[in-house]
Amino acid sequence: MPSLLFRALSPAGSSAKLSIFIFHRVLPAADPLLPFEPSAEEFAWMARLIAGNFHVLSLGEAARRRQAGTLPAAAAVITFDDGYADNFEVAWPILAAHGLPATFFIATAFLDGGRMWNDEVIEAFRKASPGELDLRPFDLGSHTLSDTSSRIRGYEAVLGKLKYFEHHQRAEVAREIGRQAAVPERSELMMSSDQLKMLHAAGAEIGAHTHTHPILEGLPDEQAFAEIAAGKLEVEAILGETVSVFAYPNGVPGRDCSARHGKMVEKLGFTAAVSTQPRFANAQADRFHLPRFTPWDRTPGRFAARCLLQLWSSRA
Structure with a gap:
């Protein structure tokens, strides 16, 4: 059960504040060149902290329950963007060990040997x-x-x-x-299609993230729509089932995506979409531009404190 303080700041029902965490990679070991990406050791305590203080749902379930006003207290979602292989190889075993669901957004052009x-x-x-x-x-x-x-x-x-x-x-x-710089063209950095299928079969929710990860605001509307649609169709072809959640590439509202892209997402049959606006989703949040946030802190105490601060600062 979530801790009392988190439940008090994020009550159940129509007053709920949905915390959506955003990650990209979880590294097997710390990489000095990527100080902003957690190592497996760091992500293990993050997962433990989230499990102990939040009621974690998949994005699809959280979006449905938010609309219905039935979110649990201290509701949260864990999301990963892009489709890195370490999501399957490193992050998922840690999440599974803590019984945590998660949602993974895939930019399909980079599966099977690509690199962003x-x-x-x-x-x-x-x-x-x-x-x-x-x-x-x-x-x-x-x-x-x-x-x-x-x-x-x-x-x-x-x-x-x-x-x-x-x-x-x-x-x-x-x-x-x-x-x-003699960087090889092919890479094992991103998931293979087989890994994506195994991740889904293990219980992960899979979402779309366009085909080539463009900043949608920089594209003509017809091309933006085609990018969103292609990513959805390609993930669905791999998994053999409908994909209902979406993440905007880069995702800053007004700069990288806008209301017209939300209309495209809705037209394509998605039920929810996430941005990178750093706050929490209350009942008034647009379901096609749900905000996300992850504390950047690298100690459990500071990470928890920033989670609390975000809930406190968004009380209104």
């Missing part, structure tokens, strides 16, 4: 020799690489700018940066 554009850039900064990594031909600056911190600063600067390149240009530039 941001990971292409990160791996290039990992593999590049010390010295100057000159990306000025792409209007992405020149970066002095000497240690882990300089590599992190470099790829963060590049990702922040490259993110808003035209969609196809973004992928092409990222691949060229990868070639420049």
Whole structure:
């Protein structure tokens, strides 16, 4: 049963506040180049803390119960974006050990050996020799690489700018940066279709996350609709059943997605969709733009405190 304090701040029924946690990866061991991604050891205490303080549901069930006003006290959902192999290999066994359901959103273009554009850039900064990594031909600056911190600063600067390149240009530039640093084209970073089927068979809820993970606001409406539809159809073809939940790529409302994309999602038959607005979903939240949040803290006490603070600050 959730702890008394969390139940008091997030009561059951029509006054419920649904906490939707967002993750991307869970690493087998800490990676200095990816300090924002939890290791298996860190995720184990996060899962234990969430299990002890929240009533965790799949997104589909939580969305239905929110609409009906029947959410339990301290209701929460655990979500993962993109479709990384470590979601199946590392995160799912930890979740299962704590009896926790979770929802996984899959960008289908990268299954079976692909790599997302941001990971292409990160791996290039990992593999590049010390010295100057000159990306000025792409209007992405020149970066002095000497240690882990300089590599992190470099790829963060590049990702922040490259993110808003035209969609196809973004992928092409990222691949060229990868070639420049001898990053192999194929990768085992993302799940295979077989792993996705096994994850689903084990009890995970699977959702759609477009085909190629574009920022929808940067696409013509017809192309945005096609991206959302393709991701849904491809996941359904792999699993052999209907997919009903969706996550917007990048997901910042007003910048990366908007109300018209919510209408597309509804038209395609989804029952709920999540953004990356960092707050909690009350009864008034739009079911096609449900907010998500994950504390960035790396100690259990601070992680729990930030969960409480978010519930407290969203009382109104």
